[in-house]
Amino acid sequence: xxxxxxxxxxxxxxxxxxxxxxxxxxxxxxxxxxxxxxxxxxxxxxxxxxxxxxxxxxxxxxxxxxxxxxxxxxxxxxxxxxxxxxxxxxxxxxxxxxxxxxxxxxxxxxxxxxxxxxxxxxxxxxxxxxxxxxxxxxxxxxxxxxxxxxxxxxxxxxxxxxxxxxxxxxxxxxxxxxxxxxx
Amino acid sequence: xxxxxxxxxxxxxxxxxxxxxxxxxxxxxxxxxxxxxxxxxxxxxxxxxxxxxxxxxxxxxxxxxxxxxxxxxxxxxxxxxxxxxxxxxxxxxxxxxxxxxxxxxxxxxxxxxxxxxxxxxxxxxxxxxxxxxxxxxxxxxxxxxxxxxxxxxxxxxxxxxxxxxxxxxxxxxxxxxxxxxxx
DNA sequence: ACGGGCATGTAAGGGGTTACATGATTCT
DNA sequence: AGAATCATGTAACCCCTTACATGCCCGT
Numbered sequence: 001x002x003x004x005x006x007x008x009x010x011x012x013x014x015x016x017x018x019x020x021x022x023x024x025x026x027x028x029x030x031x032x033x034x035x036x037x038x039x040x041x042x043x044x045x046x047x048x049x050x051x052x053x054x055x056x057x058x059x060x061x062x063x064x065x066x067x068x069x070x071x072x073x074x075x076x077x078x079x080x081x082x083x084x085x086x087x088x089x090x091x092x093x094x095x096x097x098x099x100x101x102x103x104x105x106x107x108x109x110x111x112x113x114x115x116x117x118x119x120x121x122x123x124x125x126x127x128x129x130x131x132x133x134x135x136x137x138x139x140x141x142x143x144x145x146x147x148x149x150x151x152x153x154x155x156x157x158x159x160x161x162x163x164x165x166x167x168x169x170x171x172x173x174x175x176x177x178x179x180x181x182x183x
Numbered sequence: 184x185x186x187x188x189x190x191x192x193x194x195x196x197x198x199x200x201x202x203x204x205x206x207x208x209x210x211x212x213x214x215x216x217x218x219x220x221x222x223x224x225x226x227x228x229x230x231x232x233x234x235x236x237x238x239x240x241x242x243x244x245x246x247x248x249x250x251x252x253x254x255x256x257x258x259x260x261x262x263x264x265x266x267x268x269x270x271x272x273x274x275x276x277x278x279x280x281x282x283x284x285x286x287x288x289x290x291x292x293x294x295x296x297x298x299x300x301x302x303x304x305x306x307x308x309x310x311x312x313x314x315x316x317x318x319x320x321x322x323x324x325x326x327x328x329x330x331x332x333x334x335x336x337x338x339x340x341x342x343x344x345x346x347x348x349x350x351x352x353x354x355x356x357x358x359x360x361x362x363x364x365x366x
Numbered sequence: 367a368c369g370g371g372c373a374t375g376t377a378a379g380g381g382g383t384t385a386c387a388t389g390a391t392t393c394t
Numbered sequence: 395a396g397a398a399t400c401a402t403g404t405a406a407c408c409c410c411t412t413a414c415a416t417g418c419c420c421g422t
Contacts, residue, residue, distance in 0.1 A: 001409065002279055009286040019373055032281035039410060041375055062418035064374035083283060083290050088301040090309045091279065096185055098215035098340060100266060103192040105336055107266050118271040126273045153285055156361065160281070160354050167350045171343050178339065184381060202401055222382060224403055245390035247402040 003035050003043050004052075008079040011053060011071040018044050018067065027137060028154060031130075031161045044069055052078055101175075113179055120172040127165045134158050186218050186226050187235075191262040194236060194254040201227050201250065210320060211337060214313075214344045227252055235261055284358075296362060303355040310348045317341050 010016060010024050018040045025035055035043075044067075047053045052075035058066040071079070097119065104112045138158060142151040193199060193207050201223045208218055218226075227250075230236045235258035241249040254262070280302065287295045321341060325334040 002282075003409080005279075005286075006282060009282070012286070012289060017373075018375095029282065029285060030275070032276060032278040032285075034275050034277070036411065037373090038375080038377095038412080045375095060373080063372060064416085066373070079286070080290070083287060083298075084294065086301055087280065087283060087298045088305050090305050092213070092217050093215060093278075094217070095215040095276075096188075096274065097270065098343070099185075099189060099192070099212065100270060102212060102215075102336055102340060103188075103195070103262070104266060106195060107263070111267065115266075115270045118269055122271050122273050152361075152365070153288055153358075156354075156358050157281060157285060160351075163350050163354055164347060167346050168343075171339075171346055175336075175339050178335075182335070186381080200401075201403095219383065220401090221384080221403075221405095226381095228403095243401080246400055247388085249401070 001043055001046065003039060004047055005079070005082050006033055006035065007040070007043060007047060008052065008071060008075050008082075011069060012076060012079055015056075015068050015070040017069065021069075028141075031134070031157060047075070051075075109179065109183065113176065116172060116176050116179065120169065120176065123165055123168045123172060127162065127169065130158060130162045130165060134161070184226055184229070186222060187230055188262070188265050189216055189218065190223070190226060190230060191235065191254060191258050191265075194252060195259060195262055198239075198251050198253040200252065204252075211324075214317070214340060230258070234258075292362065292366065296359065299355060299359050299362065303352065303359065306348055306351045306355060310345065310352065313341060313345045313348060317344070 006025060006029065007021060010021055016024065018037065021040055021044075022035070022037050025033060044053065044055075048055065048069075051072060053069045053071055055067045055069045058068060060066055101116070101119075104115055107115070135158065138151055138155050141154070189208060189212065190204060193204055199207065201220065204223055204227075205218070205220050208216060227236065227238075231238065231252075234255060236252045236254055238250045238252045241251060243249055284299070284302075287298055290298070318341065321334055321338050324337075
């Protein structure tokens with residue numbers, strides 16, 4: 001499970017429940033990672049069985065008891081080992097969108113242009129999200145937080161998303177232009 | 184199975200065996216899709232059970248009989264339906280590399296710089312692959328092939344890979360510079 | 367009155383990887 | 395002599411998604 005690295009990463013900054021973890025993932029890594037609660041809970045159980053995390057139970061009324069998880073020294077070690085593994089490859093990626101574009105021509109020129117234009121719109125909307133919501137989230141966080149995380153890399157990763165999306169937009173504009181010239 | 188769309192896409196251009204399919208995927212879509220034979224064979228069986236492909240058996244000696252698969256009209260319909268589904272979203276992505284970079288700071292500045300520099304090297308190597316091997320593959324193919332596929336979108340997708348990789352490189356250079364300035 | 371937030375989970379199934387199994391031919 | 399190519403597949407296991415299950419509290 002590679003989700004376990006995400007969990008260990010967040011727990012290394014402070015104790016959290018599974019529910020809180022989900023919110024942290026949604027807020028800060030949605031650009032490059034996501035997970036459902038139905039995956040987080042079993043994963044926490046698994047990490048606990050391996051001794052990488054422990055939890056305290058906080059009784060509550062009207063809700064299930066809270067289980068506050070914290071990273072153990074063994075967990076910290078595992079996280080560090082993973083972070084230290086050489087980052088000297090570019091793992092193969094998958095993209096259903098690009099796959100579809102690859103086979104799109106068989107629909108004929110007008111349909112192909114419709115699809116490319118739709119995708120262009122989606123990418124533009126995404127660019128706006130990165131420039132507005134995501135940006136504000138980071139600003140809010142950086143002002144209000146404990147100094148253990150600077151938000152430095154977070155802002156840089158937001159910029160990564162912005163740059164890659166801009167590149168996609170320019171590429172799609174170019175493809176549409178080329179396509180219109182054809183035949 | 185989204186692999187089934189890849190298979191239907193390739194079979195729409197002409198009949199192939201599972202083994203050939205693997206080579207086609209490796210050659211042309213490795214930029215955004217990949218699959219192992221152990222996944223391709225069951226997937227073909229599944230498509231056959233659904234009536235989307237059929238196969239002819241060609242006896243051989245010393246090797247298992249060849250099974251040459253072809254797309255059926257129902258298969259073509261399924262492919263077209265998929266290609267026509269609105270391309271108006273940007274599906275969430277996952278990247279272990281970005282995830283690692285997000286948590287990298289906890290290793291300390293020198294280690295973080297080592298990791299970022301390694302990743303920069305990997306991205307530069309990838310850029311060269313796109314500019315050389317991939318480019319030559321496409322040129323070879325475009326000259327020697329049946330006119331049903333123009334290789335037009337293939338070359339554009341290669342350019343997409345080149346552009347995105349260039350963006351990654353510039354971003355990493357910027358991050359390393361920022362990181363060196365810090366503290 | 368109804369939806370959303372809080373808080374935990376289970377179950378079923380899709381999709382994918384790695385390792386294993388067979389066995390002839392051809393290249394280095 | 396050993397590796398790669400051709401050609402098919404199975405088995406075990408991991409990762410993830412979707413749907414389901416429970417139940418209180420708070421805001422509109």
